[in-house]
Amino acid sequence: MRIILVGFGVxxxxxxxxxxxxxxxxxxxxxxxxxxxxxxxxxxxxxxGRGLDVDRILKIKKEMGSVSKDPNDGSPYLSANxxxxxxxxxxxxxxxxxxxxxxxxxxxxIKKGMKTGKHIITTNKGPLALALxxxxxxxxxxxxxxRFSGTVGGGTPILDLGRKCLIGDRxxxxxxxxxxxxxxxxxxxxxxxxxxxxALRMAQELGYAEKDPSLDIDGFDTACxxxxxxxxxxxxxxxxxxxxxxxxxxxxxxxLMNYAKKDNTIKLIGSIxxxxxxxxxxxxxxxxxxxxxxxxxxxxxxxxxxEETIIGRGAGGMETASAIFRDLIDIKTNLSAKFRI
Amino acid sequence: MRIILVGFGVxxxxxxxxxxxxxxxxxxxxxxxxxxxxxxxxxxxxxxGRGLDVDRILKIKKEMGSVSKDPNDGSPYLSANxxxxxxxxxxxxxxxxxxxxxxxxxxxxIKKGMKTGKHIITTNKGPLALALxxxxxxxxxxxxxxRFSGTVGGGTPILDLGRKCLIGDRxxxxxxxxxxxxxxxxxxxxxxxxxxxxALRMAQELGYAEKDPSLDIDGFDTACxxxxxxxxxxxxxxxxxxxxxxxxxxxxxxxLMNYAKKDNTIKLIGSIxxxxxxxxxxxxxxxxxxxxxxxxxxxxxxxxxxEETIIGRGAGGMETASAIFRDLIDIKTNLSAKFRI
Numbered sequence: 001m002r003i004i005l006v007g008f009g010v011x012x013x014x015x016x017x018x019x020x021x022x023x024x025x026x027x028x029x030x031x032x033x034x035x036x037x038x039x040x041x042x043x044x045x046x047x048x049g050r051g052l053d054v055d056r057i058l059k060i061k062k063e064m065g066s067v068s069k070d071p072n073d074g075s076p077y078l079s080a081n082x083x084x085x086x087x088x089x090x091x092x093x094x095x096x097x098x099x100x101x102x103x104x105x106x107x108x109x110i111k112k113g114m115k116t117g118k119h120i121i122t123t124n125k126g127p128l129a130l131a132l133x134x135x136x137x138x139x140x141x142x143x144x145x146x147r148f149s150g151t152v153g154g155g156t157p158i159l160d161l162g163r164k165c166l167i168g169d170r171x172x173x174x175x176x177x178x179x180x181x182x183x184x185x186x187x188x189x190x191x192x193x194x195x196x197x198x199a200l201r202m203a204q205e206l207g208y209a210e211k212d213p214s215l216d217i218d219g220f221d222t223a224c225x226x227x228x229x230x231x232x233x234x235x236x237x238x239x240x241x242x243x244x245x246x247x248x249x250x251x252x253x254x255x256l257m258n259y260a261k262k263d264n265t266i267k268l269i270g271s272i273x274x275x276x277x278x279x280x281x282x283x284x285x286x287x288x289x290x291x292x293x294x295x296x297x298x299x300x301x302x303x304x305x306x307e308e309t310i311i312g313r314g315a316g317g318m319e320t321a322s323a324i325f326r327d328l329i330d331i332k333t334n335l336s337a338k339f340r341i
Numbered sequence: 342m343r344i345i346l347v348g349f350g351v352x353x354x355x356x357x358x359x360x361x362x363x364x365x366x367x368x369x370x371x372x373x374x375x376x377x378x379x380x381x382x383x384x385x386x387x388x389x390g391r392g393l394d395v396d397r398i399l400k401i402k403k404e405m406g407s408v409s410k411d412p413n414d415g416s417p418y419l420s421a422n423x424x425x426x427x428x429x430x431x432x433x434x435x436x437x438x439x440x441x442x443x444x445x446x447x448x449x450x451i452k453k454g455m456k457t458g459k460h461i462i463t464t465n466k467g468p469l470a471l472a473l474x475x476x477x478x479x480x481x482x483x484x485x486x487x488r489f490s491g492t493v494g495g496g497t498p499i500l501d502l503g504r505k506c507l508i509g510d511r512x513x514x515x516x517x518x519x520x521x522x523x524x525x526x527x528x529x530x531x532x533x534x535x536x537x538x539x540a541l542r543m544a545q546e547l548g549y550a551e552k553d554p555s556l557d558i559d560g561f562d563t564a565c566x567x568x569x570x571x572x573x574x575x576x577x578x579x580x581x582x583x584x585x586x587x588x589x590x591x592x593x594x595x596x597l598m599n600y601a602k603k604d605n606t607i608k609l610i611g612s613i614x615x616x617x618x619x620x621x622x623x624x625x626x627x628x629x630x631x632x633x634x635x636x637x638x639x640x641x642x643x644x645x646x647x648e649e650t651i652i653g654r655g656a657g658g659m660e661t662a663s664a665i666f667r668d669l670i671d672i673k674t675n676l677s678a679k680f681r682i
Contacts, residue, residue, distance in 0.1 A: 155646030157506035165498035304663035305496030309652040322645035
């Protein structure tokens, strides 16, 4: 199984570490012998059709900043799109940063990957939030799989719970806390009695929030995840423009105090019902959704099995890398079933 | 797909209602055309090779107490074992009550079902807790599937989350609240400030606890579920005798009050780690496991994806019936893959 990895930040590097660490188990237990034939980062690419030396590449990335510095396999002037078009591989892992304006460069990478017959695994929410219905069609048209477990919940299998474990049931609605940064901020405000601006600054100092925190606190990250769940779990053909979005900038300590009097609190909730909506809502502290700190929590309301809630850390390099690995197994399993026909 | 249903209490009847209600969807969406060829209850059996009239059977059960009273298909003198041996079917659904002393009559039903080539779906914890490793071997030996989603968590897909959604990861430990009755009792004690005996009486009056509540409050029900999870999710070959078990009879209101001072509380926790153990433990009220009332909650600690908690109602006729239906789909899917080879 030949893999091209585009985007080599924390998640991409964690995935490679996982490969090294679990190489024998992948082969013996899952019949997976992944060979990384190309990696692309901001500085260029490293390419080797017989498989890159993963240990060496990790070391070069760490010490020299770009895989293109590899003395044997580095190509500083090779772009992601050239690699995707020219290098033969079965799988493209797209792990560049999320951009919700136009989905680039991820969107082009994914489309080019599909058109050249590669199965796609992505951790990039932007292209999915903007174009998931079209990308699903394009995948079908090209006979490839598109998987993205790591985009919702990091390593917590939220998408799989909804799609695989509740099979046979009908999911009527979904609601959840899908963004750890805003949950951390609201929890700190409540528990430490501080205002929004101070809690945001703390989150930034700890590295939970970006310098430009808008993607998180204005609700866009939650909205992207709603779009992905609505398409994958509920079969709705929606994109980001179909989501009503409000963030948490205007929430004051006083608002939280008022809710606390009735043993309630305020959380940024994304919901899929008749429509898709992100907004701060009051919820009971007894509600399983009411999780503290940076946790994520999602409740599925199903017609027969009742309400199920899944809770987990919604981010993390190794966690998200483990989701990529689950996607690899899933694609492998589907392909094996197909070849058996 | 011909089905024999042995045990026709709340769960069995809910399953039949689900069949009636969703008949068209089963066929169109999942290619399932289940035909109930026999039902056995305490009063005898109803048998019809071309398929029982499910609506009529439900009515007769309700009005006359036993399916054997059916004027066309009823057989008051036919036993479950005779039906399992003599009636041709692909699936045996075993839904008689749990007995943890010797697993009977369920254990014999399941073994006879396997020996006559039937796939087994059961909601009966007794035979599994006492003999799951042997039953798994027997299923393999006879080339049949054994499924039991409804035995842990009712409709909440706890077993599937552990086995299907965390595939590729390594589950290091599991802990959880697996019994709604004890959780209800402990929650009532804490919130209403009452002693164990009063809370137990309330649970009995509301029908949450049996007249003989030992199975729940002495921890045996939780222990059975641990055994099932340890075998199915973690591949441990254990039975009920491998579990260290303590219940909640000795927990006083004062114990709970003492824990509450530090924002903690006491829950009956089942855990799988080095060994299997059921005992009351103090946990933080911030822990996702700390759910109120009759809810169940299970935390999986996995090596790479982190900690995931799933929460849901752990019982209910329709919920458990929906788990049987998931098992039917799972068996159908496995068989289709096999026939395709």
